[in-house]
Amino acid sequence: MSKIVEELRYADSHEWVRLEGDIATVGITDYAQHALGDIVYVDMPEVGDEVTAGEDFGAVESVKAASDLISPVSGEVVEVNEALEDEPGLINQDAFGAWIMKVRVADTAEIDALLDAAAYAKICEE
Amino acid sequence: MKIYDKLIFELSKPGRKGYELPKTDYAGNALKDIPSNLLRKEAPALPEVTELDVTRHYTNLSNKNFGVDTGFYPLGSCTMKYNPKINEELAAMPGFASLHPLQDEESVQGALELYYNLQQALANIAGLAEFTLNPYAGAHGELTGLMVMRQYHMARGDHKRTRVIVPNSAHGTNPASAMVSGLEVVEVKSRPNGSIDIEDLKPLLDDTIAGIMMTNPNTLGMFETEITEIAKLVHEAGGLLYYDGANLNPMLGKVRPGDMGFDIMHINLHKTFSTPHGGGGPGSGPVGVAEHLRHFLPNPRVVKDAEGRYHVTADSESLGSISTFLGNFGVMMKAYAYILSLGKENIRNVGPMATLNANYIKESLKDDYLLPIEGACKHEFVFDGLKDKSTDVTTLNVAKRLLDYGFHAPTIYFPLLFHESMMIEPTETESLETLDEFIDVMHKVAREARETPEEVKNAPLTTIVRKLDETGAAKNPILTYRAMKEACAK
Numbered sequence: 001m002s003k004i005v006e007e008l009r010y011a012d013s014h015e016w017v018r019l020e021g022d023i024a025t026v027g028i029t030d031y032a033q034h035a036l037g038d039i040v041y042v043d044m045p046e047v048g049d050e051v052t053a054g055e056d057f058g059a060v061e062s063v064k065a066a067s068d069l070i071s072p073v074s075g076e077v078v079e080v081n082e083a084l085e086d087e088p089g090l091i092n093q094d095a096f097g098a099w100i101m102k103v104r105v106a107d108t109a110e111i112d113a114l115l116d117a118a119a120y121a122k123i124c125e126e
Numbered sequence: 127m128k129i130y131d132k133l134i135f136e137l138s139k140p141g142r143k144g145y146e147l148p149k150t151d152y153a154g155n156a157l158k159d160i161p162s163n164l165l166r167k168e169a170p171a172l173p174e175v176t177e178l179d180v181t182r183h184y185t186n187l188s189n190k191n192f193g194v195d196t197g198f199y200p201l202g203s204c205t206m207k208y209n210p211k212i213n214e215e216l217a218a219m220p221g222f223a224s225l226h227p228l229q230d231e232e233s234v235q236g237a238l239e240l241y242y243n244l245q246q247a248l249a250n251i252a253g254l255a256e257f258t259l260n261p262y263a264g265a266h267g268e269l270t271g272l273m274v275m276r277q278y279h280m281a282r283g284d285h286k287r288t289r290v291i292v293p294n295s296a297h298g299t300n301p302a303s304a305m306v307s308g309l310e311v312v313e314v315k316s317r318p319n320g321s322i323d324i325e326d327l328k329p330l331l332d333d334t335i336a337g338i339m340m341t342n343p344n345t346l347g348m349f350e351t352e353i354t355e356i357a358k359l360v361h362e363a364g365g366l367l368y369y370d371g372a373n374l375n376p377m378l379g380k381v382r383p384g385d386m387g388f389d390i391m392h393i394n395l396h397k398t399f400s401t402p403h404g405g406g407g408p409g410s411g412p413v414g415v416a417e418h419l420r421h422f423l424p425n426p427r428v429v430k431d432a433e434g435r436y437h438v439t440a441d442s443e444s445l446g447s448i449s450t451f452l453g454n455f456g457v458m459m460k461a462y463a464y465i466l467s468l469g470k471e472n473i474r475n476v477g478p479m480a481t482l483n484a485n486y487i488k489e490s491l492k493d494d495y496l497l498p499i500e501g502a503c504k505h506e507f508v509f510d511g512l513k514d515k516s517t518d519v520t521t522l523n524v525a526k527r528l529l530d531y532g533f534h535a536p537t538i539y540f541p542l543l544f545h546e547s548m549m550i551e552p553t554e555t556e557s558l559e560t561l562d563e564f565i566d567v568m569h570k571v572a573r574e575a576r577e578t579p580e581e582v583k584n585a586p587l588t589t590i591v592r593k594l595d596e597t598g599a600a601k602n603p604i605l606t607y608r609a610m611k612e613a614c615a616k
Contacts (some may be wrong), residue, residue: 035545040600063596064539089597 002031002124005096009111010120011072016096019111024073024103028060030095031124036062039091042084043069044100049077051103053110058100060091072114075105129590130186134173135607137183144177171608190590192534193404198560200487202506202537202549203297203345204404205375205397212467213400213460222459227451231438238436241428241452244462245412251465251473252391253384254414258423260453267392267411268303268339268370270424270448274390274415275337275366276307277422277445287336287365291327295320295345295541297372309336319499320346320543322356331363339368342386343376343504345541347484347551357387366390366419374398375553376481376504379474389416399461410457424448479554480505483561487552490565494572498544505553511546512572517579521546524571526593527585531567 008016014032018025033039041061051057056068057077079102084090090098105111115123157165175183193199199206217223225237245257261267272290279287290309292300295316304311312335315326321344338360342350350356360367369383369391375398377383383391395410396403403409415423421443429439438452465473481504488497488507495509511521525535525548537549552561575582586592604610 038597040597061600063600065542 002029002034003096004030004117004121004124006117008096009072009114009116011070011114012120012123013070013072015070015072017072017111017114018099019105019108022105022108023078024075024105024111025099026072026101026103027099028069028091028095029120032067033091033095036060036067037064038062039088042088042091042100044080044084045077047077047080051075051077051101060088069100071103073103073105073110074107075103078102078104130190131590132183132186133607133610134175134180134183137175137179138173140174142174142176142179144175144180197532197534198552198556198564199534200536200550200552200564201404201534202508202551203372203540204537205394205505205551205553206404206534207375207397207400207553208555209400209402209460210464210467213463216463217456217459223456225455231436235436237455238428238438240462241455241458242430242436244458244465245428247462247465248393248412249414251379251382252393252414253382254388254391255417256420256423257393257412257414258427258453259410259412259458260424260426260447260449261392261411261413262449262454263396263407263409264372264392264394264411265299265303266448267394267413268299268368269307270411270413270445271368271390271392271415272303272307272309272339273424273445273448274413274419274422275368276309277443278366278419279336281422281443284364286334289334290336290368291330291338291365293322293340293344295543296339296341297345297370300339300370304339314338316344316543319348319501320344320541321348321350321352324352324355324359327356328359331359331365333364335360335363335365337366337368337389339370340388341370341373342383343373343506345373346499346508346543347373347503347506348499348501349504353386361387371398373505376477376484378476378480379470380477384414384416389419390414395457395461400464401457401460408454408457410454410461412453426452428452476554477505480552483552483554483556484550486561487550487565491568494569495548496546506549506551508541508544509546509548509550510544511548512575514572514576515546517575519575519579519582521548523582523585524548524568524575527571527574527582528567529586530588531570533564533567 008018010016014029016027016029039060039062043059045051045057051071053071053074055071057071058069060067060069081099194206194208222237225234241259245259248257249255261270288310289312290304291312291314292304293316294313301311312330314330315323317323342353344350357367366389367387369388371391371393374393392411392413395401421441422445425440425444425447426438427441429437484503484505484507488503494513496511496513498510512519521538525538528535539547540549541547571582604613
C-alpha cells in the first residue's frame with residue numbers, strides 16, 4: 001500500500017503540495033513513484049520560470065516510462081531540488097521528502113481547490 | 127548453448143591481419159596526394175584480427191540471437207510473424223539486387239512494375255486510391271501522412287488547422303510525428319476499454335483541427351465499433367482521419383481502412399507483410415491516401431502509361447520529396463512476394479487466424495493473469511500483471527522468467543493505461559502446439575510466483591547474461607570499448 005500524508009494537498013495527476021506562507025513545495029506522491037518504478041531522471045524547471053496550474057513543469061523518467069509533471073499551482077519557481085540531478089532515486093526512497101520545486105504562488109486559494117488526503121486516497125484505490 | 131561473451135576488440139593482437147598486399151612502388155604513396163590537414167595523426171584503433179577470428183566471432187554472436195526463426199516471439203504491437211524464406215530468395219535475385227537507383231528508366235522497367243503493382247495491391251487491401259512506397263519505416267510514414275494532411279489544408283488556403291487529435295492510449299510515435307510535422311497535439315481521452323470517448327471528442331472538433339490519428343483495433347486490441355460515427359464527426363468538422371497501420375494485421379482482407387472512413391494511412395510492411403524487423407530491418411512505411419489527396423503524395427512517383435510502360439515522375443502539387451529515390455526497395459520485394467504467395471483468397475485468412483490465436487491465449491490464461499477488459503480482442507490483448515499480486519511478483523519478473531523457458535518476452539509496461547501491462551500478440555503463423563506450450567509455461571510461472579516467488583524475482587536464471595541493472599544502464603551507459611576498459615580499471 002502506498003503512503004499518503006494527512007496534512008498535504010494533492011492533484012489527481014499525483015503531485016503533492018505543502019503550502020507555507022505563499023511558498024508551495026511540490027513533489028510527486030508515493031503512489032506515483034511506485035507506479036513509475038526506478039526513477040532515472042528528473043527534468044526540472046529553472047528558478048525564475050513561471051509555472052501554471054494544470055500545465056506541465058517538467059518530467060520524470062523511469063525504467064518503465066517517461067511522465068509529464070503537472071503543476072498543481074501557478075506562480076514563480078523560487079527553488080528546485082538540485083539533489084535530484086545526481087540522485088533521482090531519492091524520490092523512490094522517500095517521495096514526500098524528495099520535493100521537486102518550490103513556487104511562490106500568486107493565489108493561495110488555488111491550493112484549496114486541490115484534493116485532501118482522503119479524496120486523493122480514494123483516487124488511488126480506483 | 128555455447129558461452130561466448132567476447133568483444134572483437136578483445137581478440138585483437140598487434141600486427142595481426144587477414145590480408146597481405148603485394149609489395150609495389152605504389153604502396154604507401156597514395157598518402158602523398160591527400161592534403162596534410164585531412165590526414166589523421168594516428169592510426170584508428172581498429173581490431174587486428176584474422177578472417178577466421180572475424181568469422182568465428184560473428185557466427186558465435188549470431189548464435190546468441192533470439193528471433194522468430196528460433197522461437198515464439200509474442201511481442202505485442204510488433205506483429206512478429208514468420209518471414210517466409212521465399213521473400214528473401216526473390217529479393218536476392220541479381221536482376222533486382224544489383225540495380226542502381228540512377229539507372230535509366232528503360233533498363234529498370236521490371237523494378238518499376240513491381241513498385242507500381244505493390245502500390246496497387248496495398249491500395250486494394252486498404253480501400254484507398256494510391257500509395258507511395260517511399261517512406262523508410264513506420265514513423266517516417268506517419269510523418270509523411272501528416273505532411274499530406276497539412277498540404278491538403280494549405281492547398282485549400284485553410285491555414286488555421288494546426289492541431290491534431292491523438293488518443294491518450296496511442297503509440298508514442300503518433301504525438302511525436304505530429305510534433306515533428308509542426309502540428310500541435312490535442313489529447314482525447316479513451317474509455318476503460320481503450321476506445322475513443324466520443325463525448326470527449328466532440329468539443330475538440332473545431333476549425334483548428336487538421337485531423338485525428340487513430341488505430342483500429344485500438345492499442346488494447348479492441349475494435350473501435352463507433353468508427354463510422356467518429357469519421358462522420360471529424361469530416362463534418364473539416365478534419366481528416368489518419369489510420370496508423372500498426373494494428374492492421376487482424377483486419378487484413380476483412381476490413382479496409384478506406385471503408386471505415388480513413389483518408390490517410392501508413393502500413394508497416396515489416397509487420398503486416400512479413401518482412402524482417404527488430405534489428406533485422408530495414409523497415410518500410412508506405413502511405414496511402416483517398417482519391418482527393420493523391421496529388422499531395424511525395425515525389426518521385428511511379429506511373430504507368432497507356433502502352434504499359436512505367437515512368438518515374440513528379441507531381442507539382444506534391445508535398446515534395448521525403449526520401450532519396452524510391453525508398454527501401456528490397457523490403458518492397460519481400461512484401462510483394464508475400465502478397466503474391468498468399469493470393470487474394472488466403473490473405474483473407476490472416477486476420478481471422480491472428481485473432482483466433484490471440485483470443486485462445488487470452489481465454490486460456492485469464493485465470494492466472496488479470497484481464498482488465500473482457501470480450502473478444504483482435505490480434506493482441508493486454509493483461510494487467512498477475513491476478514494474485516500478494517507475493518509482489520511484477521510483470522518484469524514474469525517477462526524475465528519466460529526467457530528461462532525459451533520464449534521471448536511480451537511487450538511490457540505498454541500501454542500506460544495499466545500499471546503492470548503485458549501485451550501479447552501471437553500472430554497467425556504459430557501452431558496450436560506452440561500456443562499450448564506458451565500457455566503451459568505462463569501457468570507454470572504464475573504457480574512459481576505463488577509458491578517460490580524469489581525464484582521468479584531473480585529470473586532469468588539460465589541465460590548467459592543474468593538480470594540487468596536497468597537503472598544503472600539508463601544512468602551510466604557504457605557504449606564504447608574504451609569506456610568499458612576505463613570503467614573496469616576503476
